[in-house]
Amino acid sequence: MANIKLSFILNRKPYTVETDPGKRMLDVLREDLGLMGTKEGCGVGECGACTVVLNGKAVTSCLVLAGQMQDAEILTIEGMRDDEIGRVIQDCFIEGGAVQCGFCTPGFIMSAYALLLENPNPTREEIRLATAGNLCRCTGYVPITDAIEKAAKTLAK
Ligand code: FES
Ligand code: FES
Numbered sequence: 001m002a003n004i005k006l007s008f009i010l011n012r013k014p015y016t017v018e019t020d021p022g023k024r025m026l027d028v029l030r031e032d033l034g035l036m037g038t039k040e041g042c043g044v045g046e047c048g049a050c051t052v053v054l055n056g057k058a059v060t061s062c063l064v065l066a067g068q069m070q071d072a073e074i075l076t077i078e079g080m081r082d083d084e085i086g087r088v089i090q091d092c093f094i095e096g097g098a099v100q101c102g103f104c105t106p107g108f109i110m111s112a113y114a115l116l117l118e119n120p121n122p123t124r125e126e127i128r129l130a131t132a133g134n135l136c137r138c139t140g141y142v143p144i145t146d147a148i149e150k151a152a153k154t155l156a157k
Contacts, residue, residue, distance in 0.1 A: 001020065001021055001022060002021075003018045003019055003020060003021070004018070004019065004020075004021045004066070004067065005017070005018050006018075006019060006028070006066060006067070006069050006070050007070065007071065008069045008070065008071060008072045008073070008074055009072070009073045009074065010033070010074045010075075010076070010079075011074070011075060011076060011078055011079030011082070012079065012082070015033070017032050017033065019032050019066055020066070021065075021066060021067055022066075023065075023066040024061065024062055024063070024064060024065060024066065025052070025054075025059075025061040025062075025064040025065070025066060025068065025069055025074075026038060026040055026050045026061040026062045026064075027066070028066050028069060029052070029061065029076060035076055035078050037076060037077035037078050037106050038050055038051075038052055038061060038076050038077060038106060038107075039103055039104075039106060039107065040062060041103070041104075041135070042062070043062050044062065044063075045060045045062060045063045046133075046135070047104075047107075047134070047135045048060060048104070048107040048108070048111065048131075048133045048134030048135060049103060049104055049106070049107045049134075049135075050062045050107060051106070051107035051108075051110040051111050051133070051134065052074060052075065052076045052110055053074065053075040053076075053110055053113055053114050053117075054068075054069075054072055054073075054074055055072055055073055056073070056114065056117060056118070057114055058110055058111045058113075058114035058115075058130070058133075060133070075110070075113070076106075076110070077106035077109060077110060080109060080110075080113065083113075084155070085113055085116050085117065085151075085155060086109070086113055088151045088154050088155050089109050089112050089113060089116070089147070089148065089151040090109060091151075092147040092148070092150045092151040092154065093105060093108075093109065093144070093147045095147075096143050096146050096147040096150060097139075097143050098139060098143040098144045098146070098147040099139075100138035100139055101137070101138050103137075104134060104135060104136040104137075104138075107134050108131055108134045108136070108144055111130055111131045111133070111134050112127075112130070112131065112147075112148045112151065114130070115127065115130035115131075115148070116148075116151065116152055116155065120152060120155060120156065121152060121156060122148075122149075122152060124145055124149060127145050127148045127149060128141075128145060131144065131145070131148070
């Protein structure tokens with residue numbers, strides 16, 4: 001199949017790529033753009049490791065076709081250091097021991113980012129709901145929920 005040309009904003013910069021229309025957004029990010037921070041766990045929408053923010057909403061990039069990137073605004077973990085919300089979330093994860101093996105971490109941070117964009121003052125229940133699609137084998141979830149709660153409080157100061 002012929003390649004398609006896609007233009008989008010990624011981590012606040014414009015990009016144009018030519019790619020196979022059968023690819024998923026996850027493949028475009030990792031294979032075409034070399035952004036390896038977005039992880040592939042299950043590949044079927046169940047683990048959240050591949051979560052990115054697409055037009056302000058958290059999505060599992062293993063379930064998004066490349067064509068859906070056209071004209072979109074996309075944020076990945078690589079863009080979080082240049083963003084106040086992203087930076088605070090990352091710092092709270094590190095300081096709070098919410099990162100162990102780290103495989104799930106980019107996905108959790110992107111889910112947390114989308115939550116705090118929409119709801120800067122979430123309850124613990126809302127944090128759990130917003131991250132319910134993200135699986136972690138290591139932390140038991142409590143430090144992750146604590147880190148997101150602390151990030152919201154820090155950003156509100
Ligand atoms: S790799 Fe996409 S949800 Fe698991
Ligand atoms: S820190 Fe290892 S899977 Fe979450």
